Amino acid sequence: MLLERLPVDGEQAGPEERAWVIWLSCGGCEGCTMSVLGATSPRLEELLGGGLTHIPRIEFIHPALSLEAGDQYLEALKRARLGQLDPFILVLEGSVFDERLAGDGSFSRLGQVAGQAVAVEDWIAWLAPPAAAVIAIGTCATWGGVPAARGTVTGAMGLEAFLGKDFRSRSGLPIVNVPGCAPNGDAFVELLSYVLLHLGGLVPLELDGLNRPLWLYTHSTPLQPVRGLNQTWEEADERADCSVPVRGWINHLGGCALVGGACNGCTRPDFPDRTLPVIASHTPPATGAGHVL
Numbered sequence: 001m002l003l004e005r006l007p008v009d010g011e012q013a014g015p016e017e018r019a020w021v022i023w024l025s026c027g028g029c030e031g032c033t034m035s036v037l038g039a040t041s042p043r044l045e046e047l048l049g050g051g052l053t054h055i056p057r058i059e060f061i062h063p064a065l066s067l068e069a070g071d072q073y074l075e076a077l078k079r080a081r082l083g084q085l086d087p088f089i090l091v092l093e094g095s096v097f098d099e100r101l102a103g104d105g106s107f108s109r110l111g112q113v114a115g116q117a118v119a120v121e122d123w124i125a126w127l128a129p130p131a132a133a134v135i136a137i138g139t140c141a142t143w144g145g146v147p148a149a150r151g152t153v154t155g156a157m158g159l160e161a162f163l164g165k166d167f168r169s170r171s172g173l174p175i176v177n178v179p180g181c182a183p184n185g186d187a188f189v190e191l192l193s194y195v196l197l198h199l200g201g202l203v204p205l206e207l208d209g210l211n212r213p214l215w216l217y218t219h220s221t222p223l224q225p226v227r228g229l230n231q232t233w234e235e236a237d238e239r240a241d242c243s244v245p246v247r248g249w250i251n252h253l254g255g256c257a258l259v260g261g262a263c264n265g266c267t268r269p270d271f272p273d274r275t276l277p278v279i280a281s282h283t284p285p286a287t288g289a290g291h292v293l
C-alpha cells in the first residue's frame with residue numbers, strides 16, 4: 001500500500017519545526033524502549049536535538065525517559081488530549097489489556113482524570129484519534145505477543161484488535177506496525193524519521209499488507225527450533241520477516257539470526273503460541289520434585 005501525504009482539505013503540507021512523540025507503555029517488558037535507546041542510525045538523540053534535515057525537533061513524552069515524570073508526564077497526556085500538543089505521534093509499547101476483565105481493579109492504571117482512575121486503554125482511546133500518526137512498537141503492541149499467550153487472564157491484545165483494523169489517524173494513516181520482540185531499535189527510529197518526513201509531505205510511506213514499513217520487513221529468515229524445547233517444524237520452510245538478519249541488532253552488529261542463533265519467529269502474529277510455545281512445553285514440576293537446570 002502506498003500512502004500519499006494527506007493534505008487535509010485546505011491544509012498546506014510542509015515540515016513542522018517541532019512535533020511531539022507521546023509514548024504509552026502497557027503490557028510489555030520495556031525491551032522496546034531499551035532497543036530504541038540503542039539505535040545508531042539515526043540516534044534518538046538526533047531527533048531530540050533537531051539536527052536532521054527537514055525533520056522537526058522531537059519533544060519525547062515517555063513514562064521513563066522524559067524529565068517530566070509522574071504528574072508532569074500525565075499533564076502532557078492531558079494537554080495532547082486537549083489539542084495543545086500538535087502535531088503529535090502516538091506510540092504504544094506493550095499490549096492493550098481488556099480492562100473489562102479486571103473486575104473492581106485495573107490491569108494498567110495510569111493516573112486520574114477528574115478524580116477518576118483511568119487505565120492505559122482509556123488514554124489510547126482518547127489520544128489515538130487526534131494523533132497525526134499511531135505506531136505500535138513491538139509484537140506485544142502489534143499482535144498481542146507474550147502477554148497474549150495461551151492462558152492469559154488479561155485479554156491482552158494488539159493495538160489493531162483494540163482500535164479496529166479500519167482505524168485511521170488524523171492524517172489518514174492506519175496503525176503503523178513495527179513487530180519484533182523486541183524490534184531492532186534502528187528500524188524503529190528510522191521509521192519514526194520517515195513518518196515525520198511523510199507528515200511533512202516530503203516522502204511517501206510504503207506499508208505492506210500487515211501495515212509494516214515495507215522496506216524493513218522484506219527479508220525473511222527460516223525459523224529454527226529453540227534449544228531445549230524439543231521443537232520440530234511440520235512445514236520445512238516456515239519463515240519470519242525481519243530486518244535483523246540483514247541489519248543486525250545495533251549498528252549492523254549482533255542479533256539472533258545474524259550471529260547463528262535460532263529464529264523464534266518473534267515478528268510473526270502467531271508468536272509465541274505457534275513459534276515459541278514456552279507455556280505449553282514447560283509445566284511446573286510437582287512440589288518437591290526439584291528442578292533440573
Ligand code: FSX
Nearest residue numbers: 028029030031032138182
Ligand atoms: Fe513486548 Fe516491548 Fe517483547 Fe519486550 O516492551 S515486544 S515483551 S522484548 O519489549 O513489548
